[in-house]
Amino acid sequence: MTARNPFQPSMLAGLLLACSLSAATAVAASKPDPAKLPSSAEVLAATQAADWRDVNPEDAVLMELPGGPVVIELARAFAPVHAANIVRLAQAGYFDGLAIIRVQDNYVTQWGDAEEDEAKAKAKPKDLAKTPVEFDRPLKGLDFRPLPERDAWAPQVGFVAGWPVGVDPKKGRAWLSHCNSMVGAARGNEPDSSDGSGLYTVIGHAPRALDLNITSVGRVLQGLERLSALPRGSGNLGFYEKAEQRTPISRVRVLADLPEAERLRLQVLRTDTTSWKKWLDSRRYRGGWFVRSPDRVELCSALPPVRTAP
Amino acid sequence: MTARNPFQPSMLAGLLLACSLSAATAVAASKPDPAKLPSSAEVLAATQAADWRDVNPEDAVLMELPGGPVVIELARAFAPVHAANIVRLAQAGYFDGLAIIRVQDNYVTQWGDAEEDEAKAKAKPKDLAKTPVEFDRPLKGLDFRPLPERDAWAPQVGFVAGWPVGVDPKKGRAWLSHCNSMVGAARGNEPDSSDGSGLYTVIGHAPRALDLNITSVGRVLQGLERLSALPRGSGNLGFYEKAEQRTPISRVRVLADLPEAERLRLQVLRTDTTSWKKWLDSRRYRGGWFVRSPDRVELCSALPPVRTAP
Numbered sequence: 001m002t003a004r005n006p007f008q009p010s011m012l013a014g015l016l017l018a019c020s021l022s023a024a025t026a027v028a029a030s031k032p033d034p035a036k037l038p039s040s041a042e043v044l045a046a047t048q049a050a051d052w053r054d055v056n057p058e059d060a061v062l063m064e065l066p067g068g069p070v071v072i073e074l075a076r077a078f079a080p081v082h083a084a085n086i087v088r089l090a091q092a093g094y095f096d097g098l099a100i101i102r103v104q105d106n107y108v109t110q111w112g113d114a115e116e117d118e119a120k121a122k123a124k125p126k127d128l129a130k131t132p133v134e135f136d137r138p139l140k141g142l143d144f145r146p147l148p149e150r151d152a153w154a155p156q157v158g159f160v161a162g163w164p165v166g167v168d169p170k171k172g173r174a175w176l177s178h179c180n181s182m183v184g185a186a187r188g189n190e191p192d193s194s195d196g197s198g199l200y201t202v203i204g205h206a207p208r209a210l211d212l213n214i215t216s217v218g219r220v221l222q223g224l225e226r227l228s229a230l231p232r233g234s235g236n237l238g239f240y241e242k243a244e245q246r247t248p249i250s251r252v253r254v255l256a257d258l259p260e261a262e263r264l265r266l267q268v269l270r271t272d273t274t275s276w277k278k279w280l281d282s283r284r285y286r287g288g289w290f291v292r293s294p295d296r297v298e299l300c301s302a303l304p305p306v307r308t309a310p
Numbered sequence: 311m312t313a314r315n316p317f318q319p320s321m322l323a324g325l326l327l328a329c330s331l332s333a334a335t336a337v338a339a340s341k342p343d344p345a346k347l348p349s350s351a352e353v354l355a356a357t358q359a360a361d362w363r364d365v366n367p368e369d370a371v372l373m374e375l376p377g378g379p380v381v382i383e384l385a386r387a388f389a390p391v392h393a394a395n396i397v398r399l400a401q402a403g404y405f406d407g408l409a410i411i412r413v414q415d416n417y418v419t420q421w422g423d424a425e426e427d428e429a430k431a432k433a434k435p436k437d438l439a440k441t442p443v444e445f446d447r448p449l450k451g452l453d454f455r456p457l458p459e460r461d462a463w464a465p466q467v468g469f470v471a472g473w474p475v476g477v478d479p480k481k482g483r484a485w486l487s488h489c490n491s492m493v494g495a496a497r498g499n500e501p502d503s504s505d506g507s508g509l510y511t512v513i514g515h516a517p518r519a520l521d522l523n524i525t526s527v528g529r530v531l532q533g534l535e536r537l538s539a540l541p542r543g544s545g546n547l548g549f550y551e552k553a554e555q556r557t558p559i560s561r562v563r564v565l566a567d568l569p570e571a572e573r574l575r576l577q578v579l580r581t582d583t584t585s586w587k588k589w590l591d592s593r594r595y596r597g598g599w600f601v602r603s604p605d606r607v608e609l610c611s612a613l614p615p616v617r618t619a620p
Contacts, residue, residue, distance in 0.1 A: 103539075105534060105535045106490045106491070106534070106538070135601070149462060152460060152462045152606070153604070153606065153608065180416045189598075191601050204490055204538075205490045205516055205610050206515055207611065208611070209593075212601070225415040225541075228538075229539055229540065229542055230539065232538075286519065288499075289499055290523050291523050292523055294519040296462070299462075300515050301515060301517065
């Protein structure tokens, strides 16, 4: 590992291997010495089964693309009607044969029915709910774990069961934040015009000006690179101009509806545990490769790790 | 343009076409009515030649990839020795035949000599300068234009001639921020181990924990999608595991060294003008598609527009 091999060993050392193995329990209230803290990898290696939340297979869908699967967890606590609609659409096979229709660099990848305004648009199930605006919800009833750090966008930010959340304490409202990998329901000019049949995910810097303006419905937990590494569209806003440029969706299924062997059993690190606090500290206080510890985390730079259930 | 065509017309309306054409000069000190402000597109359409800064062809390199050109402007004011080295390396043909060696999703794309630690590494010009750490510099001497908004990472942020900058007013220091599209010089564990021969650009959410820890040297002004849409590497940290997965770099040239006809004449919106203030306001105060104006901008969500010189 020499200086002549730029960035590779450095990042490996700085992000994965830098810190001492001996200080796994020392998390100080004041600014700790990064060299005495466990690294992120060490925190994760020391987690117990109870530190992880199982993704409920009834709350997640698997989207099959030519490159492989994409798994999206639905945020029932924040967008219950949209989530139910997406489940209903998947169960009806609505997404099967549709496509990725838009990839705008440093912004979003979007999928759905390219012919939605046309006569040949795909029929939706007749029992789909009329979808209300689900831009935010009451803070009350949520196990909100605030970050102490200030945020550029929201009065307060933190996590609810692993979801990145903005909060207005005065108004008692909470909403999902548009971090990279979050999924939203495309809408037209009418605020309540989304129904879950057109979806997008963030593939660049978090466009948090969208927060509170469109309904976030979930997060890509696996396979995000199958959406973020697609060719950018050359049309307005990154829409593909030719049908053959679109990536086809072979099918979307609710995980619970798949044979047991085909379900991808994913887990998200819980954000109400001591392990979570240690993991955040491992991201705040950096030693090794780092010359200057940032001494802070930022909401969208600290999304909880995801793993396949052991 | 109906609600049944999700997101497309909406974004078009909200981001490009929404606001009145009649209020182009009204920029209020207090919170203005978004409907009375010009849109971003309208602000840009109304700019004069003096609102744009020509990219100096001696301060920019063109990297040719199979997909087309990538243009990187070098930040001489922040990393003069690295910038001079990159120019020297380009003039010596050092990058020609090297490759994109790493693409890590939501993080960075990196290029250089994959064999740097090996005997077959490419020779560098003998007159390359020994490169110091250029993580930050004195604020004094810079035409810093602060944003009034708070930032999650730096005591103060703003722009210097179009560059996104963090500032510590107490220490009188300024540094480039790791926004999407910014370019840095890969280094090993020693802080001064970068020399400009290995470079990376940010392709995801701004990893600003890297600020003040590695030398930023420039920004991709054109062709970023040729770096951000590449297949992600399956090795540690997104390094490609097989040589054939790498994207070859046919050549890197200083724009000034190219025949006049081959130079791409780019311009960056100046950040010391009234047009810039109007453009920021068009991003802060959103009407049309937006239900709730964000009433703020964030450093890495407000990088100055780039255009080809008319």
